[in-house]
Amino acid sequence: MIVLAIETSCDETAAAVVARDGAATGRVLSNVVLSQLAEHRPFGGVVPEIAARSHLDHLDSLVQRALDEAGLGFDALDGVAATGGPGLIGGVFVGSMTAKAIAAARGLPFLAVNHLEGHALTARLTDGLAFxxxxxxxxxxxxxxxxxxxxxxxxxxxxxxxxxxxxxxxxxxxxxxxxxxxxxxxxxxxxxxxxxxxxxxxxxxxxxxxxxxxxxxxxxxxxxxxxxxxxxxxxxxxxxxxxxxxxxxxxxxxxxxxxxxxxxxxxxxxxxxxxxxxxxxxxxxxxxxxxxxxxxxxxxxxxxxLCTDNAAMIGWAALERLALGLSDPLDFAPKPRWPLESLTGAADT
Missing domain, CATH: 3.30.420.40 (ATPase, nucleotide binding domain)
Incomplete structure (x- = not known):
């Protein structure tokens, strides 16, 4: 399985293509991150409105770059994922809407990934760690x-x-x-x-x-x-x-x-x-x-x-969920707050 993933929860605009081979073996085919540090440094911190506008300006080109670096087109994908929260809501909206549009146009499953779950599962991508x-x-x-x-x-x-x-x-x-x-x-x-x-x-x-x-x-x-x-x-x-x-x-x-x-x-x-x-x-x-x-x-x-915000971790979390038959409706509402312990798995749905 192969997914395109988008991460826009804060001040990095990111896109990645991630593959899953077998039970729990992952491959990062591309992982592109565009930092906004220069835009926020004069303010001494992240300005949400500036972050959202920057995501909007750059995300389409980063998605294409991620696909190009992976050597794949949209027809090779099995799903499209984006951070659905928690995060700065303007940025989360930009990423979610872009992923939804691609999923709808291509008839692919959409996965709204909890940003914290992306971090939580990264060790399974990098080390094949068991629960x-x-x-x-x-x-x-x-x-x-x-x-x-x-x-x-x-x-x-x-x-x-x-x-x-x-x-x-x-x-x-x-x-x-x-x-x-x-x-x-x-x-x-x-x-x-x-x-x-x-x-x-x-x-x-x-x-x-x-x-x-x-x-x-x-x-x-x-x-x-x-x-x-x-x-x-x-x-x-x-x-x-x-x-x-x-x-x-x-x-x-x-x-x-x-x-x-x-x-x-x-x-x-x-x-x-x-x-x-x-x-x-x-x-x-x-x-x-x-x-x-x-x-x-x-x-x-x-x-x-893979410690700082990136789309590869979002793609891996999406693949873990997709392998269990989980996906999200296109009317999913992005969430500024989304506690990790509130999530459910396949056995809970």
């Missing part, structure tokens, strides 16, 4: 720990009670004048800093459960900067490194609790999968790799280009 597994989903808008039992079968163990970790990275970068986007900027600055230079809190660490909190950590970074008599490049690097170390410690602590809960529920300890844009952070990966080894399990982290 169940534990997922740490960390991005600009999401921070949660989830048991992944099957397609459409998700149980949330914990989430953030305030800010997502990616948002904390962005706001820390802004506080330290490091530029946009915040995640890569903090990681770059932190390479020249001392992670022990500034004492910062580890919110929720050591407490029962699997929830997160990052607003207090952001406040501590702001206060630490205000207390500095001299704020130069080295001070920024030290604060960035200290913040990054605090985040890694918190995520590792929460994942340790989640692995205990996962073992109690499933009888197995892991594997632990980390996905989402923040999963590209190498310090975080190393910290979670150490945690997994100490817990007698393994960490699975997708390649960097």
């Amino acid at each position: 169940p597994y534990l997922l740490l989903l960390v991005s600009g808008g999401h921070c949660q720990l989830v048991e992944v039992a099957g397609i459409g079968r998700y149980r949330r163990l914990g989430g953030t009670v305030d800010d997502a970790v990616g948002e904390a990275f962005d706001k820390t970068a802004k506080l330290l004048d490091l530029g946009y986007p915040g995640g890569p900027a903090v990681e770059r600055a932190a390479r020249g800093g001392d992670p022990r230079a500034v004492k910062l809190p580890r919110p929720m660490a050591g407490k029962p459960g699997c929830d997160f909190s990052f607003s207090g950590l952001k406040t501590a970074v702001r206060q630490a900067r205000q207390q500095l008599a001299l704020f130069d490049d080295q001070a920024a690097a030290d604060l960035a490194a200290s913040f990054q170390a605090a985040v890694a410690d918190v995520l590792a602590d929460r994942c340790g609790h989640a692995l205990d809960s996962f073992a109690a529920d499933t009888g197995q300890r892991g594997p632990l999968v980390v996905a989402g844009g923040v999963a590209a952070n190498q310090v975080l990966r190393a910290r979670l790799r150490h945690l997994s080894a100490s817990q007698g399990t393994r960490l699975i982290a997708p390649p960097l280009d």
Whole structure:
């Protein structure tokens, strides 16, 4: 089976062609991503109206490019997929309507993919991972720990009670004048800093459960900067490194609790999968790799280009659903909010 997939939930316009061979072997035939960073950088963050207009301007050409790079035409497709939510609703509308139009014109199944499910299933595309597994989903808008039992079968163990970790990275970068986007900027600055230079809190660490909190950590970074008599490049690097170390410690602590809960529920300890844009952070990966080894399990982290928003993960999630006989009506309404645990699988329909 082969699908064309579209991703427009935030500030990347993306199209991909993905194939599924056999039970769970995937091939990415093309994966095209057009970043809008230059358009949003002057504003220090994503402007929804600008994002939607940019998707509208570029999506048709990206779809054609994805097909050309795959060496296929529309007649080779078995389905058309697009992110149906959650995300910035203007962008989600652009992608969904484009996919619906292609599906209607070609008489193909349409699949509205939950963006979070795309991240959740990426490890099955890259590593052929079997169910169940534990997922740490960390991005600009999401921070949660989830048991992944099957397609459409998700149980949330914990989430953030305030800010997502990616948002904390962005706001820390802004506080330290490091530029946009915040995640890569903090990681770059932190390479020249001392992670022990500034004492910062580890919110929720050591407490029962699997929830997160990052607003207090952001406040501590702001206060630490205000207390500095001299704020130069080295001070920024030290604060960035200290913040990054605090985040890694918190995520590792929460994942340790989640692995205990996962073992109690499933009888197995892991594997632990980390996905989402923040999963590209190498310090975080190393910290979670150490945690997994100490817990007698393994960490699975997708390649960097499949951690950030991309259409290949949307295509794979669509293929997983299509293989179960699932598709969506053309009157599907895009959703700005769409909890992962609200999804259903073939057994639930």
